[in-house]
Amino acid sequence: MNRSLRLVELLPASSFLTKWGITFLLCWMGVFSFTYAQPQINVDQVSGRPPLEVNFEWQETSPQDSTLQLERVVWTFGGKDSIESMAGTHLFEKVGKFTLEAKGIYSDGHEEVISQKVEVKPLITNDAVVFGLLCVVLALIFVTSGSSHPFFQKFYKFVPALLLCYFVPALLNWPLGWISGEFTQLYNPVTSRYLLPAALILLCVSIDLKGIINLGWKAIVMFFTATLGIIIGGPIALMLISAIAPDLIGASPDELWRGLSTVAGSWIGGGANQAAMKEIYEVSDRIFSSMIVIDVIVANIWMGFLLYGASKSGAIDKWFKADTRAIDDLRNRVEGYSASIAKNPTTTDLFRILAVAFGGTALAHIGADAILPVLEPYERTLSEMGLSSLVSRFFWLIVIATTVGVGLSFTPARKLEGVGASKIGSVFIYLLVASIGMKMNIGEVFDNLGAFFIGIVWMLVHVSLLLLVGKLIKAPFFFTAVGSQANVGGAASAPVVASAFSPALAPVGVLMAVLGYALGTYGAIVCAELMRVAAGG
Structure with missing residues (x-):
């Protein structure tokens, strides 16, 4: 208790009513309050290479006259593991950023929560070294994929080069522990904020709008089918897993459907839509961290399947009995135009390409910086209207960069395609693919199997509906793949999947992804x- 309460205790015992009257008055005036313990935790080390052994201890620094008794301390380590103890040791075996959290529970029910960040670092944390390593990996993949050696020819017949560009960096993350997306800025901002807008401009600078329009209604149908598959997949997965293994997640039905709403926001729209769902449905940080496994791991595994499917699109289209003439015509027209103006680039030509790519990227950043301050005061209103993407800087960056690229396609800048604009754009895309793969920690699956199984069932519903509708309307697999990735992956990866079919088709992925941003919050x-109903809420 504090000094003001001591003064009250000095009053004569006979003045009982007076004493407690003054006490009430002082409480009401905020002069004194009961003082709880101010504990702290001691941790011997907070960063290092795995396996990292951390010793921890709870220490009380309570006031001398405090009558509160500490009953127990519960420690958690950024996962499902927890112990009750005043002190102990925990072994962090995987690379990542973790939160060591201690909850002290007192005799009156009061709780004190203290946390400490712990960083288990990969072998390489220098961005320059990581970037160089990824460039070497990409070069080895493309050199071997073009090799005449029988082994490599046979190997790449079954494993697409683009798939390796994605999964080899993921393996360097886990289990090797050489690099990690958590300890580098390569993805954000380098590849996603600088190289991606530049790639979109270079890939759109020779865009054939007439050819894209001629793709027809099937492209739109497959996009909305992908959205519907996510909308109905969530409640189906929730009901199925709850019926088979209700204790798999370790969360109440109410917490679970709220958490899954953030996955729906991300898969239909993007990060801004996911954040909106977290606020709308009041998702706790504990549940949200489990949902990240579904969002990131399951979506990235599905992207790997799409990249593989792109290399087998001919066989899939034959099974669909799809009419691919519009896609073939668009690809041939763009590639034919490129061949008709092709020449060996000079240094001047290369600087023109860089000026267009990064000058346009600069304009996109300037535009995003100018628009956001205007819209941010209306963020709550826009979120309520389902337009939370409009206050996302990344959204405007992608929209403006795409607009710049399309606008330049009506100018002499279109001729830059003849000196390799799309090839440089493709290099930027491959660097983006590698940086996305580097972020994927496959080991997290084993720590969150319940969330992973829900995500797998959810994705299977999404995929099954896509394949069913694609078969019924005889849609090319390109529409299926890009429609799905425009929903699940958004603007950062939809152009990647589209480029796997042909760099000429990358703009289609961008345009579909922008549509996904617009619909994300509504669909989520x-x-x-629906998941609330499925959970019995």
């Missing part, structure tokens, strides 16, 4: 309400 709310 519908999905969340």
